Amino acid sequence: MKLVRYLVYCLSETGANVFDYRGLSVVALVTSALSMLCVGLFFLIYVNIHGVVQSLEEDITMNLYLDENLSADKMLELERVILSYPEVGNVRFISSRDAIEAYLKRYPTEKDLMESFGNQALPASFVVGLAPTHRTVEGVGSVAKKIEGVSGVSEIQYGQEWIQTLWWSTQLLMLIGLVVGVTLTLASIAIVANTIRLTLFNRKHDIGILRMLGATEAFIRGPFLLEGVTLGALSGGGALILLKIIFESFIYRVGDGFMQGHSIVFLPPPTLAGVVVCGALLGFVGALLSLKQTRKVWA
């Protein structure tokens, strides 16, 4: 009963604060929604590129070219050794002849050249598929390192270059996203904190009265915290709406070219809820920061 009355009080106070300083509140809402939008945009891009990377990673295989003149026994043993690694999912043998046939299918004009080299024109190889748990850019690197030392293997190929590029790109993207995210998150907090501080300064006299009436710190702070949470959550929601609009009207069309048939997705529903909750949390933190001075100033 007492709690209900307090909640009613908090709601009406917050409403009055927001209404009395509606200009300020709107500015705060818009600016912090825009910062959150930037973070969301980055997140959206990240989620989508991450999807592509993952599907590309699933196709990662490794070619092990074998020493010339390796005996059949040795080859079988090698296959068994490779299969024993936990990172390896499957191994397919490609004989020198298979390799040449595949090559000639692709480049039929080079038949003469191939024939002049004889049967050993191309070396035999194993195509190694990775276990599902290791189908990542890091995974293939670590397996390659293990197999390198095994005798009978002359060369390992697994598209180091584009895998490295992919790896660095995602790392870079994550880094930039992190920096941008942290900066703009701090900016949002600062914006909310400043807004609350303004209403707080305006309620200085009223806060003094509350304290004289025996209101506890928690009682006094409630409406301001609620205001912060409301502003934050509304900013988060606003950012999501803006994000959806941009997504529908812009990214969705532009992006398709880049995505190699991989369809672009919006943020998943739990993430959407998460953004709003995070917004509320940011607002809460902002309000807390600005409230730190109440006790000091108006004791």
Place this chain on the structure above:
Amino acid sequence: MKLVRYLVYCLSETGANVFDYRGLSVVALVTSALSMLCVGLFFLIYVNIHGVVQSLEEDITMNLYLDENLSADKMLELERVILSYPEVGNVRFISSRDAIEAYLKRYPTEKDLMESFGNQALPASFVVGLAPTHRTVEGVGSVAKKIEGVSGVSEIQYGQEWIQTLWWSTQLLMLIGLVVGVTLTLASIAIVANTIRLTLFNRKHDIGILRMLGATEAFIRGPFLLEGVTLGALSGGGALILLKIIFESFIYRVGDGFMQGHSIVFLPPPTLAGVVVCGALLGFVGALLSLKQTRKVWA
């Protein structure tokens, strides 16, 4: 006399405002100095790259390769025509033989090849230097277009590709600089405006008294405008100091490699003064914005 007294009043009020809310003032100073620093950094990079671009532009020449078997008369006439363009500064003739000699000096091993082609291995050409007023990326393009139609000229070469790249890079840099500059300038204004608004809200009661004592709007606003100007100018100055520190300790060392011998310069002194003045102006605008509401609220 009256003015002196008013100035003393403004100074003491501003001092009191800044002192009473020193935490706030410091935060405002630091954040707006940082935004201005970003703008300054961009400006610095722009100034330097612009310098390199200018010196590169001065070296821009154009090679006009001539039709084979053009008679000496025709060549002379062509030279006269080209020199008649106002954009052209000088023309140097390089005969087919000169060209081959120059080529062989660079690649001595290809002597046999050259000899097998005979005297006409490389075409004769004019090297066209541009008039000082047209030594720009756009200038060379327009001249090339004019000469293209002239008979006797088989081909024009002026490094279209790198010139285009250079052109686009500077354009892009200018665009990004503009966007970043405008955004952060607005941010600085907002920061100062918000700070002044906070002190203003705190002086509400005092402003009411001032108005009752017969103070004019100008009188009341003076200290707040001064506060804005001071904050802005200090932010500008702070940004410059930070910029200088970064310049000395970081850019100066890193940049030298990129700059192709062109020495890196700091912003010129008039620009330095300009930054501080601009800072003051931003602060002034910020203060004006936050003062717009005084009349409305405390009439």
Place this chain on the structure above:
Amino acid sequence: MIKLFHVYKQYDTKLVLSDVTLLVEKGDICCIVGPNGAGKSTLLKLMFCQKKPDRGQILINNQNVTHMSQKAISAVRQRMGFVFEDYRLMLRKTVLQNVALALTIAGTPLKQGRQNIDRVLAALGLEHKKHDIASTLAAGEQQRVCIARAVVSDPLVLLADEPTGILDSAAAIEVFDLLRGMSMRGTTVVLATQNQDVADRFPQHRVMLNHGRVTEQ
């Protein structure tokens, strides 16, 4: 019940209260009289835990409030009413909201609260101003709202600093009657004033304060 033992209060070098010892029984009305700057408001602020004494002890309802946490002070204040020169009304709120706030904070049940509000506003002649915004009231009306807010939660202790200074004689008499009624119901009342006429109305317990010293009791 309020007890002060040898209380001193000093600002910088200026001694504002010196060796004040005072006992106000439950249900008593104590009138502190003295000229401007005598230290009356300071004394009331000490009782309200708004300032701390430099020396001496203060007991409110058998609780020593001299060294108390902020939280405990809040709890004590919820059982006290005050009419001070500063800490007046919330000017953006209505009379009702201002008065009801005291009840919300004190946690008085809603029903009893509503009855109290109506009774107190009637006693102070403010019924018809119930829904007016505080800032639109005349100064004397605002002062009466402050008094209403102080008494509405039936506090154990009521501290009133010059409550009738700007009230006309009719309103002042209403206020005095209200204070007497409250003391009859057991509230301990401390009243500070510079006005001899006001003091003369409460001859039972009168304390003369001058330059921070109790000169007559």
Place this chain on the structure above:
Amino acid sequence: MIKLFHVYKQYDTKLVLSDVTLLVEKGDICCIVGPNGAGKSTLLKLMFCQKKPDRGQILINNQNVTHMSQKAISAVRQRMGFVFEDYRLMLRKTVLQNVALALTIAGTPLKQGRQNIDRVLAALGLEHKKHDIASTLAAGEQQRVCIARAVVSDPLVLLADEPTGILDSAAAIEVFDLLRGMSMRGTTVVLATQNQDVADRFPQHRVMLNHGRVTEQ
């Protein structure tokens, strides 16, 4: 000199002043008496151009102030002094700074200003508080500083709303003497009070106000 012709002031449906006609000669002391809520403060605020009348005309020193620009109002106010219930002191500043501010705004020459300050503070018994921060003063002392600020620039017109409500009798007498001295030197004084005793001290020109109407002049 102040003239009001058939002045009306209304808030929403509530008529606060109705058909007030009043003439206060230069150097006159006019005492407006009436209970709380009679409209005294509203009347003074109209004279001070802080509110506009709904009907009627107001002349201050032969200037019609009924429809004036903000700038012109500022100029008029520089020649007026006020003691109002709100718009009290700048609490962060010293007594001297508060009083001197009025002189700075009115543009009084520095030398004369200094003399005025010393004279006025002495007359109100505030010399020793000259460099105290306003917030540390007792309520009555603050009120006297307000009065000092109002009279220091030798205004043509002085409006005082309940200036002695919280002052002790000695201080009140000082204030009354000050007001009489000013009126002798040509200042037109309008004083509003609910207190009959105060009104009795200014019998020359007394205006009874009740429910917004002048009942006796």
